[in-house]
Amino acid sequence: MDALNAAPRPRNILHQRCATGWLAAGLLLAGCGRPGHGEASFSEPITYKPAGQTFALRKNDSERFGVSASDFARAAGGSDGAKSAKGGGKIHWETPAGWVEVAPTGTREANFKVAGDPKTECYLTRLAGIAGGLESNINRWRAQISLPPLSAAEIAQLPRLEWLDAEAVLVNFEGQWKGMSGTEAEEGWRLVGLLSVRPDESLFLKMVGPTQVVSANLEPFVMLAASLHDGSGHSHDAEESADQSADASLPPDHPPITPADTPVPAVANTDSQRGSMFQWKAPAGWTRGADKSMREVTYLVDGAECYVTLLGGTGGGLLGNIQRWCGQFGAEPLAESELGQLQRIEMLDGEGVIVKILRGESAAGAPEALLGALCVRDDRSLFVKFVGPDGVLEAQRAAFLGFCRSLAPLQ
Amino acid sequence: MKILDPIVDALSSLWLSCTLLVLLGLLTWLGTLYQVEHGLFAAQVKYFDSLFLIHQAGSVAIPLPGATLVMGILFVNLVMGGIVRIRKAKATLGILVTHIGILMLIAAGFVKAYYSEDGHITLFEGQRSNLFESYHHWEVAITEPLPSGEVRESVAAQEDFVAAAPGQPAILRTRSLPFHVEISRFYPNCEVFPKGPMVGSDVPVVEGFFLQARPLEKDNEQNVAGAYATLIGSDGQRREAILHGASRAPLTVEYDGRRFGVALRREQWVMPFTVALENFEKEDHPRMMMPKSFSSDVVVVEDSSERKVKISMNEPLRQEGLVLYQASWGPSNARPGDRLFSTLAVVRNPADQYPLYACIVIAIGLVMHFSLKLKKHIRHEAEQAA
Numbered sequence: 001m002d003a004l005n006a007a008p009r010p011r012n013i014l015h016q017r018c019a020t021g022w023l024a025a026g027l028l029l030a031g032c033g034r035p036g037h038g039e040a041s042f043s044e045p046i047t048y049k050p051a052g053q054t055f056a057l058r059k060n061d062s063e064r065f066g067v068s069a070s071d072f073a074r075a076a077g078g079s080d081g082a083k084s085a086k087g088g089g090k091i092h093w094e095t096p097a098g099w100v101e102v103a104p105t106g107t108r109e110a111n112f113k114v115a116g117d118p119k120t121e122c123y124l125t126r127l128a129g130i131a132g133g134l135e136s137n138i139n140r141w142r143a144q145i146s147l148p149p150l151s152a153a154e155i156a157q158l159p160r161l162e163w164l165d166a167e168a169v170l171v172n173f174e175g176q177w178k179g180m181s182g183t184e185a186e187e188g189w190r191l192v193g194l195l196s197v198r199p200d201e202s203l204f205l206k207m208v209g210p211t212q213v214v215s216a217n218l219e220p221f222v223m224l225a226a227s228l229h230d231g232s233g234h235s236h237d238a239e240e241s242a243d244q245s246a247d248a249s250l251p252p253d254h255p256p257i258t259p260a261d262t263p264v265p266a267v268a269n270t271d272s273q274r275g276s277m278f279q280w281k282a283p284a285g286w287t288r289g290a291d292k293s294m295r296e297v298t299y300l301v302d303g304a305e306c307y308v309t310l311l312g313g314t315g316g317g318l319l320g321n322i323q324r325w326c327g328q329f330g331a332e333p334l335a336e337s338e339l340g341q342l343q344r345i346e347m348l349d350g351e352g353v354i355v356k357i358l359r360g361e362s363a364a365g366a367p368e369a370l371l372g373a374l375c376v377r378d379d380r381s382l383f384v385k386f387v388g389p390d391g392v393l394e395a396q397r398a399a400f401l402g403f404c405r406s407l408a409p410l411q
Numbered sequence: 412m413k414i415l416d417p418i419v420d421a422l423s424s425l426w427l428s429c430t431l432l433v434l435l436g437l438l439t440w441l442g443t444l445y446q447v448e449h450g451l452f453a454a455q456v457k458y459f460d461s462l463f464l465i466h467q468a469g470s471v472a473i474p475l476p477g478a479t480l481v482m483g484i485l486f487v488n489l490v491m492g493g494i495v496r497i498r499k500a501k502a503t504l505g506i507l508v509t510h511i512g513i514l515m516l517i518a519a520g521f522v523k524a525y526y527s528e529d530g531h532i533t534l535f536e537g538q539r540s541n542l543f544e545s546y547h548h549w550e551v552a553i554t555e556p557l558p559s560g561e562v563r564e565s566v567a568a569q570e571d572f573v574a575a576a577p578g579q580p581a582i583l584r585t586r587s588l589p590f591h592v593e594i595s596r597f598y599p600n601c602e603v604f605p606k607g608p609m610v611g612s613d614v615p616v617v618e619g620f621f622l623q624a625r626p627l628e629k630d631n632e633q634n635v636a637g638a639y640a641t642l643i644g645s646d647g648q649r650r651e652a653i654l655h656g657a658s659r660a661p662l663t664v665e666y667d668g669r670r671f672g673v674a675l676r677r678e679q680w681v682m683p684f685t686v687a688l689e690n691f692e693k694e695d696h697p698r699m700m701m702p703k704s705f706s707s708d709v710v711v712v713e714d715s716s717e718r719k720v721k722i723s724m725n726e727p728l729r730q731e732g733l734v735l736y737q738a739s740w741g742p743s744n745a746r747p748g749d750r751l752f753s754t755l756a757v758v759r760n761p762a763d764q765y766p767l768y769a770c771i772v773i774a775i776g777l778v779m780h781f782s783l784k785l786k787k788h789i790r791h792e793a794e795q796a797a
Contacts (some may be wrong), residue, residue, distance in 0.1 A: 035574060036570060036571070036572065036573035036574025036575070036581065037572065037574040037575045037576070037579040037580060037581045038579070038581065038582065039582050039584065040567060040571035040572070040581060040582070040583050040584075041567070041583070041584055041585055042551075042553065042565035042566060042567050042583055042584065042585035042587075042588070043565055043566050043567070043568075043585075044565070044585075044587070045555075045563045045564060045565045045585075045587050046563070046564055046565075046681070047557070047561050047562070047563045047564075048541075048561060048562065048564070048681045049541075049559075049560055049561045049562075050540075050541065050542060050562060051539050051540055051541040051542075051685040051712075052538055052539040052540045052541075052685070052687075053540065053542070061618045061619065061620055061653070064655075064658045064659055064660050064661075064662065065603045065620060065653075065655060065657075065658060065659075
């Protein structure tokens with residue numbers, strides 16, 4: 001550069017700067033691109049033969065987008081890919097009647113407005129790792145509702161239950177709602193939640209709002225929690241597509257959205273699960289729960305849950321399974337000599353054994369009672385488990401027995 | 412012409428050269444910092460593809476010229492000061508040649524920026540393609556399959572509809588089609604969702620689906636664009652549609668007995684030959700999942716001739732003005748025995764070899780200049796000794 005301007009000329013630095021400015025402005029104007037809206041033209045058409053590709057025309061929107069109705073898990077915060085990367089798959093649920101599912105947010109994987117109350121909301125959050133741990137999350141929630149923190153010993157006393165194949169802690173707090181930022185002041189609020197803190201990822205289901213609204217929606221909350229599942233072993237497309245077809249928002253000329261691989265058994269008066277080897281008759285008033293792995297079907301009624309499990313062979317035997325259930329409910333194990341005293345019903349062209357187990361003191365987190373039916377055979381065994389409040393179980397006993405009797409292999 | 416003298420003085424000044432070089436250094440530094448948080452593509456667009464930009468230093472907004480403007484002025488400055496007005500003498504010959512080399516380098520950058528096409532082909536073993544697609548840019552393509560097995564295609568570039576929003580739609584027309592396309596909303600990153608009966612949506616729901624905007628991903632390749640489009644026939648009939656970059660198939664429409672596919676897709680180019688992936692090989696470091704090397708055995712089919720080529724990390728395929736590099740492979744979480752795909756970066760750069768030529772010219776210029784300097788120094792030393 002030392003040879004630049006070797007022939008010196010009189011300089012005027014102000015002139016130089018002005019000139020540079022004008023030049024820059026000129027370049028700016030010259031460089032203005034297209035506005036990105038308004039009128040534009042397609043390119044002149046080109047013709048070519050694509051190699052290794054076929055143009056799949058005549059696809060409906062569901063096929064084009066590869067998604068079907070009512071699956072909002074992919075709208076989870078962050079990106080679904082990130083969740084998959086850390087091991088979390090899609091989570092499915094059934095929205096309780098009267099609740100409105102709203103769009104997920106960055107942190108809320110499932111997001112609901114509860115029973116039309118603008119203040120009450122319920123949402124599921126899924127975070128990587130232990131997400132701060134159980135204690136800090138419980139105490140963070142307590143702080144939001146103006147309660148002092150709990151000690152580790154107090155937290156250990158909180159009720160526990162099985163949720164999404166892991167242990168979860170149930171919390172139930174009442175106080176003055178201060179909100180996430182601590183700036184709100186709503187008296188008479190209630191917070192109920194489930195916290196499942198795991199090494200790989202943690203799940204939090206939280207309902208918060210005015211006490212009277214939350215109290216009135218405890219059962220839907222429980223049903224929502226029970227309906228949450230990861231979809232393993234299930235394909236929801238058929239049901240979701242059916243939902244979509246029934247959706248009144250679809251225009252009349254909308255093509256039917258029915259995936260080809262959904263062989264729903266055509267059995268009259270049954271409510272069989274796709275892929276199940278059985279058919280049955282659902283009792284009146286029972287609500288079909290979300291499909292879960294290892295279960296043929298799940299029903300929910302008045303806060304109780306009934307589900308059917310099919311195992312190969314004797315599945316551990318009659319006594320072994322009853323004693324295992326006794327262990328789960330903290331009850332005294334049944335003696336072999338007592339087996340003969342249990343009620344028998346006709347089931348699967350054979351005999352089913354009915355057992356009732358009440359929760360013992362050592363199983364605080366378990367449901368109050370279990371009413372079970374066991375049909376143990378050498379080739380396969382069917383177990384029907386009805387768990388929930390004892391009063392509900394007794395009120396539904398006849399329906400339960402009828403359900404058990406209706407179970408039959410698919411024709 | 413005295414009125415032009417201040418401009419010529421300014422454009423050829425060493426002061427301007429130094430300012431521009433400092434600015435280039437500053438932009439490179441700021442762009443590198445910006446890249447950490449916003450990704451390579453965003454940094455490139457903001458700091459290097461721009462004429463002007465606002466750099467946010469905390470709460471202070473600093474206006475800066477973009478690298479494109481700086482390089483443009485530097486080119487003019489170098490021509491004016493380093494070629495036209497430089498003293499022409501034996502002593503400055505090397506400098507002159509060096510300046511020519513630098514100008515070639517800037518010109519190569521200009522050609523690369525405005526006249527090159529770069530994208531990729533991703534193939535599993537056994538697959539073939541004669542198309543490569545952009546990593547970053549989107550286009551609306553209208554494809555009409557022809558009975559011959561060929562397709563006739565018209566496209567509109569992303570620049571034509573990127574700012575489409577309610578109240579300011581982008582209207583894309585062509586006389587060769589019996590309809591035109593109106594883009595009413597464009598999202599650079601979004602997902603398509605079915606609208607269930609209990610889900611609220613603040614955007615239009617079309618045929619039971621809606622688009623939900625997403626924050627931009629740091630890696631621009633991961634963003635998937637979507638748009639709300641209205642197809643308007645020559646009879647004025649309107650058809651609403653959602654176009655999404657991750658669709659498995661184009662939207663099918665029929666006008667005047669002709670069937671068309673309408674798609675929002677990554678910008679695509681046709682190659683004059685077909686590449687078929689025969690075999691992909693990945694060699695890992697011992698006892699590690701980290702690849703040591705990977706290569707693709709491809710068959711290049713052009714007209715009726717075929718030839719086998721191995722494309723490896725440092726051995727690209729050059730054919731018909733295109734360069735195919737071994738870029739990556741996947742899936743990244745593949746286990747031994749899983750089916751892998753190979754991604755070949757494809758570049759069509761008319762100035763592909765310019766940097767090499769420019770560097771040779773610069774080297775020659777510097778050798779000439781420093782040879783003269785050395786000779787002068789030796790002579791001076793000898794004179795002093797005498």
